[in-house]
Amino acid sequence: MLNRQENDVMRAVYDMCDGKDSCLVSPMEIMSILPAKRKYTPERVEKILRSLELDDYFDLIESDRKGEKMYVITLHPNGIAYKRMALQFKRGIAFKIGLSVGGAVITFLVGYLLKLIFS
Numbered sequence: 001m002l003n004r005q006e007n008d009v010m011r012a013v014y015d016m017c018d019g020k021d022s023c024l025v026s027p028m029e030i031m032s033i034l035p036a037k038r039k040y041t042p043e044r045v046e047k048i049l050r051s052l053e054l055d056d057y058f059d060l061i062e063s064d065r066k067g068e069k070m071y072v073i074t075l076h077p078n079g080i081a082y083k084r085m086a087l088q089f090k091r092g093i094a095f096k097i098g099l100s101v102g103g104a105v106i107t108f109l110v111g112y113l114l115k116l117i118f119s
Helices: 004-017 027-033 042-054 082-118
Strands: 022-025 058-065 068-075
Touching: 004 022, 004 027, 004 042, 004 068, 004 082, 022 027, 027 042, 027 068, 042 058
Parallel strands: none
Antiparallel strands: 022 068, 058 068
């Protein structure tokens, strides 16, 4: 399970690859997609990218283009399936909320019915 910052960076990487297995991006391109309210730094983004690489979401190779740091990112099966896993996670949350609401409604109705029967 990814934390919020890892989730933001993985979503940005997935969007940058745009359906391809690999892409060439700079840290600033990744940071431009990330939410500004969390105030990511290039060092923090690199640390998160390295942790995602260790979790086998993608391969990360550093490169240099005209003096600018670039990353060559090649998605692994976990990285390619990221959107599907995120969608399943949201569906699971929605199911749990629905189940809780349904349980509360049934509990209320049973309590109300018992109150009518015994009063």
